[in-house]
Amino acid sequence: MSAYGNWQPVIGLEIHAQLSTQSKLFSGASTAYGAEPNTHTGLVDIALPGTLPVPNRAALDKAIRFGLAIDARIASHSVFARKNYFYPDLPKGYQISQYELPVVAEGKLAVRLDDGRTIEVAIERAHLEEDAGKSLHEEFHGATGIDLNRAGTPLLEIVSKPVLYSAAEAVAYMRTVHTLVRWLGVCDGNMQEGSFRCDANVSVRPVSSEKLGTRTEIKNVNSFRFVEKAIEYEIERQIRALENGERIVQETRLYDPARHQTRPMRGKEDANDYRYFPDPDLPPLAVTADDIAAVKATMPELPEARRKRYVDALGLPEIDAAQLCADRATADYFEAVLATLPGEAKLAAETLNTQGALHPDAKLAANWTLGEVSAALNEAALSIEQSRVSAPALAQLLARLREGVISGKIAKDVFAAMWGGEGDADAVIEKRGLKQISDSGALAAAINAVLAEYPTQLADFRGGNEKLLQFFVGQVMKRTRGQANPQQLNALLREKLK
Amino acid sequence: MQLAQALRERKTSATELTRQALAAAKNRVDLNALITLDETGALAAAERADTALTKNPASALAGIPFAHKDIFCTNGLRTTCASRMLDNFVPPYNATVVDKLAAAQAVAIGKANMDEFAMGSSNENSFYGPVKNPWDTARVPGGSSGGSAALVAAGIVPFATGTDTGGSIRQPAAFCGITGLKPTYGRVSRFGMIAFASSLDTASVLARSAEDCAQVLAAMAGHDGRDATSADRAVDDYLAALAKPLQGLRIGVAREYFGAGIDAGVAAAVQAALKQYEKLGATLVDVSLPNAALAIPAYYVIAPAEASSNLARYDGVRYGYAAKEPKSLEDLYTRTRAEGFGAEVKRRILVGTYALSAGYYDAYYLRAQRVRRLIANDFAEAFKTVDLIAGPTTPTVAFKLGEKNSDPLAMYAEDVNTVAVNLAGLPAISLPAGFSEKLPVGLQLIAPAFEEARLLNAAHQFQLASDWHAHKPEGVA
Numbered sequence: 001m002s003a004y005g006n007w008q009p010v011i012g013l014e015i016h017a018q019l020s021t022q023s024k025l026f027s028g029a030s031t032a033y034g035a036e037p038n039t040h041t042g043l044v045d046i047a048l049p050g051t052l053p054v055p056n057r058a059a060l061d062k063a064i065r066f067g068l069a070i071d072a073r074i075a076s077h078s079v080f081a082r083k084n085y086f087y088p089d090l091p092k093g094y095q096i097s098q099y100e101l102p103v104v105a106e107g108k109l110a111v112r113l114d115d116g117r118t119i120e121v122a123i124e125r126a127h128l129e130e131d132a133g134k135s136l137h138e139e140f141h142g143a144t145g146i147d148l149n150r151a152g153t154p155l156l157e158i159v160s161k162p163v164l165y166s167a168a169e170a171v172a173y174m175r176t177v178h179t180l181v182r183w184l185g186v187c188d189g190n191m192q193e194g195s196f197r198c199d200a201n202v203s204v205r206p207v208s209s210e211k212l213g214t215r216t217e218i219k220n221v222n223s224f225r226f227v228e229k230a231i232e233y234e235i236e237r238q239i240r241a242l243e244n245g246e247r248i249v250q251e252t253r254l255y256d257p258a259r260h261q262t263r264p265m266r267g268k269e270d271a272n273d274y275r276y277f278p279d280p281d282l283p284p285l286a287v288t289a290d291d292i293a294a295v296k297a298t299m300p301e302l303p304e305a306r307r308k309r310y311v312d313a314l315g316l317p318e319i320d321a322a323q324l325c326a327d328r329a330t331a332d333y334f335e336a337v338l339a340t341l342p343g344e345a346k347l348a349a350e351t352l353n354t355q356g357a358l359h360p361d362a363k364l365a366a367n368w369t370l371g372e373v374s375a376a377l378n379e380a381a382l383s384i385e386q387s388r389v390s391a392p393a394l395a396q397l398l399a400r401l402r403e404g405v406i407s408g409k410i411a412k413d414v415f416a417a418m419w420g421g422e423g424d425a426d427a428v429i430e431k432r433g434l435k436q437i438s439d440s441g442a443l444a445a446a447i448n449a450v451l452a453e454y455p456t457q458l459a460d461f462r463g464g465n466e467k468l469l470q471f472f473v474g475q476v477m478k479r480t481r482g483q484a485n486p487q488q489l490n491a492l493l494r495e496k497l498k
Numbered sequence: 499m500q501l502a503q504a505l506r507e508r509k510t511s512a513t514e515l516t517r518q519a520l521a522a523a524k525n526r527v528d529l530n531a532l533i534t535l536d537e538t539g540a541l542a543a544a545e546r547a548d549t550a551l552t553k554n555p556a557s558a559l560a561g562i563p564f565a566h567k568d569i570f571c572t573n574g575l576r577t578t579c580a581s582r583m584l585d586n587f588v589p590p591y592n593a594t595v596v597d598k599l600a601a602a603q604a605v606a607i608g609k610a611n612m613d614e615f616a617m618g619s620s621n622e623n624s625f626y627g628p629v630k631n632p633w634d635t636a637r638v639p640g641g642s643s644g645g646s647a648a649l650v651a652a653g654i655v656p657f658a659t660g661t662d663t664g665g666s667i668r669q670p671a672a673f674c675g676i677t678g679l680k681p682t683y684g685r686v687s688r689f690g691m692i693a694f695a696s697s698l699d700t701a702s703v704l705a706r707s708a709e710d711c712a713q714v715l716a717a718m719a720g721h722d723g724r725d726a727t728s729a730d731r732a733v734d735d736y737l738a739a740l741a742k743p744l745q746g747l748r749i750g751v752a753r754e755y756f757g758a759g760i761d762a763g764v765a766a767a768v769q770a771a772l773k774q775y776e777k778l779g780a781t782l783v784d785v786s787l788p789n790a791a792l793a794i795p796a797y798y799v800i801a802p803a804e805a806s807s808n809l810a811r812y813d814g815v816r817y818g819y820a821a822k823e824p825k826s827l828e829d830l831y832t833r834t835r836a837e838g839f840g841a842e843v844k845r846r847i848l849v850g851t852y853a854l855s856a857g858y859y860d861a862y863y864l865r866a867q868r869v870r871r872l873i874a875n876d877f878a879e880a881f882k883t884v885d886l887i888a889g890p891t892t893p894t895v896a897f898k899l900g901e902k903n904s905d906p907l908a909m910y911a912e913d914v915n916t917v918a919v920n921l922a923g924l925p926a927i928s929l930p931a932g933f934s935e936k937l938p939v940g941l942q943l944i945a946p947a948f949e950e951a952r953l954l955n956a957a958h959q960f961q962l963a964s965d966w967h968a969h970k971p972e973g974v975a
Contacts, residue, residue: 048590049571050571281693
């Protein structure tokens with residue numbers, strides 16, 4: 001039984017990832033975002049007569065990189081084809097894409113769902129193509145402005161098989177691809193600038209049926225939330241239609257986020273015969289075993305492998321591992337913290353964490369990376385590469401925590417001070433005099449003073465009100481300005497209270 | 499080149515030669531061979547060439563006047579492709595061929611007339627009117643490089659650039675009694691040469707002799723990083739190869755080229771020329787190209803298919819002709835293209851669009867590509883036993899203006915012996931081989947890929963032993 005009664009939705013995604021190359025797919029013009037209109041356009045980009053496309057090998061390398069990461073077949077010869085249609089933001093009157101022979105075919109990607117399940121999503125193909133320009137309908141008094149800066153920008157179109165069976169699965173897959181392309185450095189993943197966008201093919205069929213229903217295509221949705229909502233809406237619309245005895249029309253639909261609905265798109269894309277044929281200006285793109293080996297040599301450890309290592313070798317909980325690996329920079333930060341922490345030997349046995357971690361510091365480093373660091377970054381709207389507390393600096397702070405120089409509570413204050421630019425952990429501890437009091441003589445004196453100050457409570461406690469233990473701990477902490485070593489304080493206090 | 503000799507010996511100057519060429523061009527406006535005459539640019543280039551000539555060693559082409567087919571983009575100089583669509587188009591860049599000849603200090607006097615977008619075999623498809631054949635101004639010069647051929651045949655310039663997609667250099671060379679070379683696909687850069695059919699387009703030269711062609715091709719050929727289909731291999735020394743004797747050369751005579759439709763006079767002239775080759779030590783070998791008859795149908799699917807896509811950029815949005823006061827985007831597109839393109843161009847766009855359409859692609863485009871491979875295989879098979887393949891360049895001599903205008907299929911049949919060479923990407927040359935009805939006859943020699951040196955050598959040796967190439971139309975000095 002499906003969540004949709006007797007219906008099963010079937011979804012396939014076409015993700016367009018803009019490849020982060022310096023120059024365009026077939027010209028030397030810059031791909032930088034946000035320039036004045038029509039300033040990043042060369043002769044080729046505006047399709048002047050007699051100009052010819054020359055492939056950018058850097059884009060090809062990035063496509064190969066993605067192909068290797070999804071365990072796909074890399075074509076030794078892939079073919080550029082022309083997709084012919086007229087539109088003012090398409091200067092040549094055709095888009096150069098790959099049709100019959102894409103550079104990457106038959107890959108797969110493990111996708112972890114929120115409910116803890118993992119699905120393997122089959123990826124049919126990933127092909128290189130050039131982006132179109134932009135039509136600007138505002139500010140031109142009834143006319144349309146054309147900005148060709150984006151025309152010719154390299155895209156990798158990643159096409160999944162129709163193997164996603166809910167909006168949640170589709171979005172989890174999209175997120176996994178998003179993480180992967182950024183992880184690999186092939187795409188900056190910036191969805192506001194349109195560097196990562198998605199078309200969704202949605203159909204529904206009776207649960208008992210093998211045959212796919214008629215699909216509709218939802219175009220150009222550029223946020224995870226909208227993809228989920230658009231697919232959800234479309235599934236329900238199709239089920240409603242089918243249950244009312246209507247037929248689904250194969251069509252392209254647009255998602256309107258303001259109204260939370262999809263509606264049919266009229267005009268340029270409909271009923272077009274694209275007349276694909278191999279581009280005679282471009283010989284087949286050759287990829288040798290050496291080319292593949294060269295890309296392979298620069299492949300990073302993949303997110304899924306690293307996540308598994310964090311669980312298996314570092315003993316991190318699944319949830320921590322998954323969160324750290326949602327983004328390569330975060331995972332790298334975490335590992336840099338771990339790498340600069342002092343070794344196990346220096347650590348006092350009693351301070352080893354009690355979470356069952358195989359690596360004594362992993363859980364601590366993970367907690368701080370995902371906790372304090374992440375919160376501070378969010379608040380300051382910074383990426384982890386811009387963190388005001390570097391990984392080695394955090395490692396020093398955590399070392400002091402481990403060594404018992406400061407308590408966990410004080411460590412948070414020290415972190416805040418470090419974030420505020422007051423220097424490294426040792427400097428802050430020194431300057432603010434935050435060193436933990438582990439000297440039993442000093443602690444005993446503080447305890448004695450507190451017990452002397454509160455005779456009534458002392459009597460109560462001795463009379464059996466054990467809850468008052470926390471009261472005394474609090475008072476000693478207050479007297480020591482939080483610098484008392486908590487474990488030591490507890491032990492000493494219990495002794496004195498006997 | 500005789501002129502080069504005179505220049506080096508200071509018997510004349512680049513400026514003097516250029517003035518003569520400009521005057522000759524103005525004297526023969528009746529031929530309608532030029533779309534744009536660039537007096538200012540030519541005289542400035544001549545002056546630079548004269549300076550260069552004072553230094554040794556100057557390029558062999560330094561100071562030699564010539565014309566570019568108006569399909570090559572020239573920075574700052576209008577480039578029309580003989581179309582209303584580009585009547586106002588001034589490129590901000592040079593074609594690689596233009597850069598290379600400028601670097602060799604050759605002096606371009608202007609842009610030669612042609613069939614619109616290089617589509618035609620008679621030069622009657624020009625927005626600027628037809629070109630006349632200097633041998634008989636009631637006849638066509640051939641096409642599409644008709645202006646280039648007429649300028650050379652009329653003695654206005656010693657050479658002109660041309661392009662050959664389906665015979666567009668060789669057929670006008672044959673009709674005008676001059677020598678025209680089509681190089682191997684990829685030997686000369688296509689950058690800046692306005693595209694007709696990308697997988698067939700080649701650029702090269704029409705001149706008085708094979709030796710002159712060798713000189714110019716040497717300056718034009720070579721790899722170009724701006725053309726992904728450009729061949730990345732060394733250019734042979736064409737001039738050094740010219741002197742080689744033809745003893746032992748095996749020339750295949752393709753029997754299909756002498757079949758039905760060939761004029762008796764043309765066949766006789768070509769047979770006589772082949773006899774001359776035997777005298778020069780070559781052996782004639784009967785060969786067959788069994789799929790020769792399929793070349794025209796395959797060509798007239800592939801070339802229009804590519805053209806239909808290549809010409810999509812002329813939409814009135816960014817440059818070139820744009821319909822006035824369009825009511826909508828659709829109106830802008832349809833009227834711009836209806837008004838901007840001529841009849842033959844529109845015919846080919848329609849044919850090509852049809853051939854690529856869903857449901858017809860396999861039957862037309864894919865089948866034509868399979869035929870293309872068969873044709874290439876025929877040549878490969880023949881070249882196992884011969885060094886060159888010979889035949890008439892065209893089945894007839896130059897026909898009358900208007901004679902085939904109303905019958906596209908008869909016009910396309912003119913290309914029967916030339917288009918197969920483009921489909922196979924091979925080099926070929928047309929050289930004057932005699933006369934029929936007082937009009938020049940062309941002999942076509944075809945070589946394996948990148949054997950331009952062998953072609954030029956065979957043509958040059960023939961021209962040393964004969965004087966057909968030295969004949970000039972009446973009244974031409």
